[in-house]
Amino acid sequence: TAVRDVLAAHPGGLPVFLQLETSGNGKTLIRAGEHLRVTMDSRFQRDLANLLGDGHTVLATNGTGIMVEV
Numbered sequence: 001t002a003v004r005d006v007l008a009a010h011p012g013g014l015p016v017f018l019q020l021e022t023s024g025n026g027k028t029l030i031r032a033g034e035h036l037r038v039t040m041d042s043r044f045q046r047d048l049a050n051l052l053g054d055g056h057t058v059l060a061t062n063g064t065g066i067m068v069e070v
Helices: 002-008 042-052
Strands: 009-012 016-022 025-033 056-060 065-069
Touching: 009 025, 025 042, 042 065
Parallel strands: 016 065
Antiparallel strands: 016 025, 056 065
16 A cells, blocks of 8 residues: 555655544554564655645654554
């Protein structure tokens, strides 16, 4: 998928979590595989924003990963 391609293009040490919205306003949090760890930099944020729109990338609340809202 396009999201996986963006993640793979920015390898690094931070784990990635994908938050998916489900029917009935529910949300599901999925941890991406270890091979999709990323570097959080402005290029990564720009590439995700270009793909998903602004506001879809946040630092996880525990400070140890990136959460992508899909």
